[in-house]
Amino acid sequence: MAKLTALLICLLPLLAWAQNDITWYDYYTAGGRTSGLVAASKDGFLLNNKPFHIISGAVHYFRIHPTQWRDRLKKLRATGANTVETYMPWNLHEPRRGEYDFSEGQNDMSYFLNVTAFVEMAQEEDLFVILRPGPFICSEWDFGGLPSWLLRDPEMKVRSSYPGFLEVADAYLTEVFRRVVDLQFQRGDGPIIAIQVENEYGAFGVGDEPRDTQYLIHLRDKMIELGAREMFFTSDTPTKNADLGAVPGELQTANFQKDPDPEFDALDLLQPDKPYMVAEFWSGWFDHWGKGYHGGSSVEEFSYTLEQIFTRNSSVNFYMFIGGTSFGFMNGANTLPVFPFYAPDVSSYDYDAPLSEAGDYTDKYYAAKDLIARFNRIPNIYMPAMPAESVKTVYPAIQATEHLTLDDLLLQLPSNLVIQSDNLLAMEDLPINNGNGQSYGYILYRNTASLTGGAHTIQTVGHVRDLAVFLLDQQRLTPDWKNDLQLNDFGFWALENRTFDFNADKGDTNYVVDLLVENMARNNFGPPSYFAQKRGLPEGPVLLDDEEVVGWTIFPLEFTSAWVRGLTNWNAAPAPPTTVICPTLTKSTLTIADDPTDTYITTTGWGDGNRGVVFVNGFNVGRYSGIGPTKTLYIPAPLLSRGDNTILVWSLFDPVTTIAFTDQPDLGPSTQP
Numbered sequence: 316m317a318k319l320t321a322l323l324i325c326l327l328p329l330l331a332w333a334q335n336d337i338t339w340y341d342y343y344t345a346g347g348r349t350s351g352l353v354a355a356s357k358d359g360f361l362l363n364n365k366p367f368h369i370i371s372g373a374v375h376y377f378r379i380h381p382t383q384w385r386d387r388l389k390k391l392r393a394t395g396a397n398t399v400e401t402y403m404p405w406n407l408h409e410p411r412r413g414e415y416d417f418s419e420g421q422n423d424m425s426y427f428l429n430v431t432a433f434v435e436m437a438q439e440e441d442l443f444v445i446l447r448p449g450p451f452i453c454s455e456w457d458f459g460g461l462p463s464w465l466l467r468d469p470e471m472k473v474r475s476s477y478p479g480f481l482e483v484a485d486a487y488l489t490e491v492f493r494r495v496v497d498l499q500f501q502r503g504d505g506p507i508i509a510i511q512v513e514n515e516y517g518a519f520g521v522g523d524e525p526r527d528t529q530y531l532i533h534l535r536d537k538m539i540e541l542g543a544r545e546m547f548f549t550s551d552t553p554t555k556n557a558d559l560g561a562v563p564g565e566l567q568t569a570n571f572q573k574d575p576d577p578e579f580d581a582l583d584l585l586q587p588d589k590p591y592m593v594a595e596f597w598s599g600w601f602d603h604w605g606k607g608y609h610g611g612s613s614v615e616e617f618s619y620t621l622e623q624i625f626t627r628n629s630s631v632n633f634y635m636f637i638g639g640t641s642f643g644f645m646n647g648a649n650t651l652p653v654f655p656f657y658a659p660d661v662s663s664y665d666y667d668a669p670l671s672e673a674g675d676y677t678d679k680y681y682a683a684k685d686l687i688a689r690f691n692r693i694p695n696i697y698m699p700a701m702p703a704e705s706v707k708t709v710y711p712a713i714q715a716t717e718h719l720t721l722d723d724l725l726l727q728l729p730s731n732l733v734i735q736s737d738n739l740l741a742m743e744d745l746p747i748n749n750g751n752g753q754s755y756g757y758i759l760y761r762n763t764a765s766l767t768g769g770a771h772t773i774q775t776v777g778h779v780r781d782l783a784v785f786l787l788d789q790q791r792l793t794p795d796w797k798n799d800l801q802l803n804d805f806g807f808w809a810l811e812n813r814t815f816d817f818n819a820d821k822g823d824t825n826y827v828v829d830l831l832v833e834n835m836a837r838n839n840f841g842p843p844s845y846f847a848q849k850r851g852l853p854e855g856p857v858l859l860d861d862e863e864v865v866g867w868t869i870f871p872l873e874f875t876s877a878w879v880r881g882l883t884n885w886n887a888a889p890a891p892p893t894t895v896i897c898p899t900l901t902k903s904t905l906t907i908a909d910d911p912t913d914t915y916i917t918t919t920g921w922g923d924g925n926r927g928v929v930f931v932n933g934f935n936v937g938r939y940s941g942i943g944p945t946k947t948l949y950i951p952a953p954l955l956s957r958g959d960n961t962i963l964v965w966s967l968f969d970p971v972t973t974i975a976f977t978d979q980p981d982l983g984p985s986t987q988p
Contacts (some may be wrong), residue, residue, distance in 0.1 A: 327524050328356050330575075336697040343367070350699065352508040354566045359628060360494075362443075362500075362508060367787065371398035371445055372636025375454070376433040377666055379406060379639045380951045381426060384433055386702055387637050387674055387808040388440040393662045393701045394669070394680065395687035398508070399437045400445040400594075402452040403430060408461040409647075411751040416928060419841040422874045423426045435499045438506035438698050441697070444498075445632065447511040448491050448802045450474075450534075452482045454600045457755070458598065458837035458848055459514075464751040466743040473846050478724055484533035492541035501544045509546045511594070511725040512565065516549065517556025521842050531562045541752045547933055549595035555580035559881055561585070562837045564702060568594035570634075573616060575623045590681065591629035598633050599678060602983065603649070603658040604835075605760025605942045609982040611667025614678040621683065625690040633683065638666030639676060640746040640949055643935040644755035644874075645929075647839035649783075654756060655809045659781065659835040661945045662937025665982055672949050672980060673913055675704045693807045705952065706912040707978035715901040715960065717885035720830070722789050724900060725759065725870050727882060734869040739761045741780075741853035747872055753825050757872040758851045760830045762864050773805075774814040777854025781808045781835035782926075784898065784967055785815055788827050791896045795924030795968035796942060808835075808925045811854075828864070830857065831872075831898060833926075833967065840850055878961065880933035890970035898927075899970040901961045909949075911955035915947040916962075917977045922969045931955065944983020 343363050353361045360367045372391045379387055391399055406595070408422050409415050416422055419427035437444050451474050452460035465471050468479050498505030512535050532888050535547055548566040551559070554577050561567050567577040567585055572592070581593055598611035598617060624631050641647070641664050648659040665672040669680035732747055739760060742753040749928040773785060783806040783888060785793045793806045801807060805815035818825055834850035856863045885902060916929060918939040928941040931954045939948060 316343050316791050321949055331494070335439060336513070337695060338697050339443070340438070340441055342693065342696065343929055347682050348501060348504065349578060351499075351544065354589045357590060365536060366692065366811035367387045368497065368632035368688060369398050369632070370396045370687055371400045371632035372396055372399045372669070373600045373632060373634045374399055374637055375635075375639055376430060377404050377424065377427045378641060379637070380952045380953045381429065381432070383674065383951060385440065386435055386668065386705075388442060389699065389702045390670055390676075392440050392442055392676065393699050395692055395696070395698060396442065397693060398443040398445055398632070399605065400431065400447065400634075400838050402432075402454050402460065403446070403448040404452060404456055404460040405450050406458060406460055406754070408490070409462055409487055410754070412464050412748055413486075417490070417494055419889045421877070426485065429724050429957060431494045431498065434495060434506060443500070443510070445507045445509045446495065446507050447514060448488065449514065450487055451840050453647075454478050455664065456641065456839055457645050459839035463593070463743050463754040463837070463848070464919040467750075467752055471625040471764065474513070474516070474530065474843070474845070475527050476533065481530075481533060485536070489539055489959060490533070492538065492543065494562065496542035499543070499545050499849060502542065505605075509548055510543055512538075512547050512549050512562050513560070515560060515840070515951050517551035517558075517560030518840065519842060520559065523559070527558045527875050528562070531560070535565065539652050542984060548592065548594065553578050557581065558837065568592040568597035568654055570597070572597035572600070572612060573620045575620060575627065575629070579627050579629065580738070592919075593624055593625055593629055593631045596631050598623060598635060598669060601638075601664060601666055602661045602944055604661055604940050604981070606944055608984040608986055609667065609944055609987040611985070614630075614682055617679050618682040618686065621686050631667060633665040635664070637666040637670035638664035638668050638672060640664055640672060644834070644938075645968055646836050646938065647837035648676050650838040650841055650845040650871075653797065655950060656782065657808050657838075663949065663980070663982060665980065673705060673707070676701070707954065708907060708912040708914050708976070709908070709978050710914055710976040711977040712919050712973060713903045713905050715889040715903045715964075715970070717887060717902040718890050718970060719882060719885060719900045720789070720891055720895065721759075721786075723884065723886070724872065724882070728870055728872075732871055733836055734871075736869055737865050739852045739856060739867060740869060741849035742851045742871065743849050747867065747871060753871040755834060756874045757831060757833050759872060760832070760857070761868045761872040762828045762844055762866060764816075764825070764828050764859055764864070766819040766826050770818055771859065772814050773828070774812060774854060774858040775830070776812055776856050776858060777804070778811055778833060779806060779808055779813070780850045780853060782806060783831045784831045784850075785817070786829040786831065787817060787819070787820075789895075789897050791898070793966070795922065796926060796940070797924035798942075815984060828859065831967075873935065874935065876930075876935065876966070878915050879930050889972040898965070898967050900974060903964075903974050905955075905960040905974075907955060907957055907960060910957065911952045913952045914950045915977045915980055916946050916950060917975050917981065919946050919981070920973070920975070921966075921971050925971070927964060927966040927971070930965070932960055944979040946979060946983070949980065
């Protein structure tokens, strides 16, 4: 009887194969689960002892409204894919040290953070899961997903064996695995089949200098201690970083956009008996403010490279399958070795991916679907229908009815957030948020100076991080940002020790001197020297007529959703009088009679040099800037409701009094001018 039972178990996969339209889970779990994903040989992977070719797409749960997760997963599955990959952002899951948020918190993004529900939903949609928990993720995300409170430790060495970093990284991973450990393929019958160790660690260094491999080994061993049972892997670009970011004994994978053969050849030398895996096949690219065009790749280049990948018998993960949106202040930035030395990302993470930011099908989607079908190794797998695209509505334009000036906003800050300090403090060093400092938004440094009438000079010593507006008696004196030539001037990040000349027109008296600084994003990639990330005015004092200014009142403007929703005492006019020139928050109301749909706010017409943030019903949907390339902000339908919807626009330069909507994104020209 035992022999007959064993024979039936062995035959179950063949019986399943003979059926029409079986699911991936039917096929790979028939007969029970006895083994996970194994990098078996150059011939490929095995999953549960059956040949497995990973066809995966990156879908970040934290960049997509949770009510839209299932739609995006269904669209991934409809290509013929069998796996979804996601990062996990530590800075959202632990916004303050020791305070974890996996959707149970009261933070702006809490609703987006139920990673357990996302992984379970992926399984419901017949997708396995590749998990990339960090602690560093890059992802064009602020600080690469690292929480800013790390920077309060003056000795901190992120992404290293520094004890202060390992302590908090271990604590974070402990909380992660509390929520996902039983969602592994071999433990709890879940969908997680692979786990990445750190991220692109080979790039965290200069040249061929040794990396901190013991740090990577520590992370791998810690995850095993916490219950990890699935295959570990690392990802880098092999031709650039070889095995500098590898963990001994674990699979190395490749990241690239084109020219796959040199990367595969490099992997052959590094691990001749392991299968190929492209952990990041860059399906497009991301955009920086001022770039002038929307990055990406042509469908022809995309298709040609994907065919080469499949021809080499490689598994693949589309990075991105859908980019989504870096809502709020969560966009990342790149530090550069040449002028302008820093490049912050736009809020749209469309990425020129197979699915657009709003989940619409692109030519790359159809190309991927066709090639996946052509190279499919297992017949009779169920192919679901492609879900319909969402409806987009061009709502009628609306006009602002009320406003708050910068000083109106400062008056509504809680007194415990108003800091008195002899010296300037960086955002991260402010004694607020239970000792965690300020993570995001703007910071205003105020001093009262006794000036004589006539000409004066103000100087910021060191660099501004990242964009400063100078005001005298609440009147903005520095110009708006319209072109790259201005980056050499006062108020911008590029050069140190910039000066600005101004006149004190009231004669000999006291003046209020303000510097309002925007944190445009922390760097998310590169060597350790690129991770000195404090924002505001962290490098030196401010000089007024060559004398150091002391005695500051510091106002952190975090623009949290709770604070924004609670603002009162609105001025009953669309904007301040034209004689008042200052940063302004304007308020408009969009009334929707029926069920709301997706839409876009167009920022065209808001001023070529204007810059700020838009809030929809208190939720920060992202930044805008007249310098482009992006000229729209995606508004998912779930952020809207029937009836009245409040739209607030924060402007550093010129008040925005008209809001228009469109049903098409404007991400900028598709090619470099």
